[in-house]
Amino acid sequence: MTWVVSPRWAEERRRDPYYRAAQQEGLRSRAAFKLLFLQDRFHLLRPGQRVLDMGAAPGGWSIVARDLVGPRGQVVSVDLRGFEPMEGVTFLRGRVGDPRLLERLGPKPFDVCLSDMAPTVSGNYDVDQARSVELAELAYGLAQQVLVPGGNFAVKVFQGDLTQDLRRKIGSGFERLDVTKPPASREASSEMYLVGRRFRGSVARPAVGREVAPSAPLDPNGAR
Numbered sequence: 001m002t003w004v005v006s007p008r009w010a011e012e013r014r015r016d017p018y019y020r021a022a023q024q025e026g027l028r029s030r031a032a033f034k035l036l037f038l039q040d041r042f043h044l045l046r047p048g049q050r051v052l053d054m055g056a057a058p059g060g061w062s063i064v065a066r067d068l069v070g071p072r073g074q075v076v077s078v079d080l081r082g083f084e085p086m087e088g089v090t091f092l093r094g095r096v097g098d099p100r101l102l103e104r105l106g107p108k109p110f111d112v113c114l115s116d117m118a119p120t121v122s123g124n125y126d127v128d129q130a131r132s133v134e135l136a137e138l139a140y141g142l143a144q145q146v147l148v149p150g151g152n153f154a155v156k157v158f159q160g161d162l163t164q165d166l167r168r169k170i171g172s173g174f175e176r177l178d179v180t181k182p183p184a185s186r187e188a189s190s191e192m193y194l195v196g197r198r199f200r201g202s203v204a205r206p207a208v209g210r211e212v213a214p215s216a217p218l219d220p221n222g223a224r
């Protein structure tokens with residue numbers, strides 16, 4: 001018989017305390033605890049801020065971000081996959097790396113950009129690591145275009161040979177760069193997070209004069 005989900009994996013998941021806690025607390029994914037850890041350690045988000053959540057499905061980080069920025073803040077979540085609607089979160093189905101996404105995001109800059117994007121794992125570590133670095137570079141590329149000066153950024157990447165360059169590249173854009181692995185990351189996982197604080201750049205697009213009125217919501221389908 002071919003198992004879609006192996007019985008061992010299902011059993012491990014049942015025993016996983018982060019998975020169980022996420023279910024109990026309605027957090028949609030155990031990944032939510034990774035953002036809670038990053039917030040606890042680095043204070044990335046504050047009430048009233050605008051947050052871009054890249055690779056957001058099924059939505060664990062978006063829930064945490066929404067609750068941290070509160071009703072005066074805004075969370076815009078992007079993913080290739082669908083996303084069950086969530087109160088207080090604007091979801092755009094799309095691909096980070098698609099140049100059309102920038103326009104769909106509108107002209108307002110973001111105070112915080114987050115990326116928990118991950119490639120579909122092939123089993124070949126070198127290939128998966130290269131893809132993960134590519135996604136992290138795409139996330140940083142978009143952040144450079146939409147992040148306010150002084151803004152914060154966190155991105156997931158699989159550790160390996162290619163991460164040194166990425167660290168240098170992202171590090172040069174922020175006053176401070178930290179590298180961390182949250183306890184909720186599985187021990188066997190090679191993932192880590194690069195956390196850049198206080199963006200040195202300036203938003204490439206005009207932030208003033210093209211404000212989006214509250215009555216002009218982002219278009220989740222990309223039509224304008």
Ligand SMILES: C[S@@+](CC[C@H](N)C(=O)[O-])C[C@H]1O[C@@H](n2cnc3c(N)ncnc32)[C@H](O)[C@@H]1O
Pocket residue numbers: 028029031032054055056057058059060061062078079080081094095096097116117118119135
């Ligand atoms: C580990 S999951 C994210 C979990 C999420 N942070 C949460 O808390 O529920 C990684 C996500 O990255 C998305 N992804 C991968 N490449 C992407 C891309 N280029 N653009 C947008 N999303 C992408 C995948 O579809 C997947 O949903």
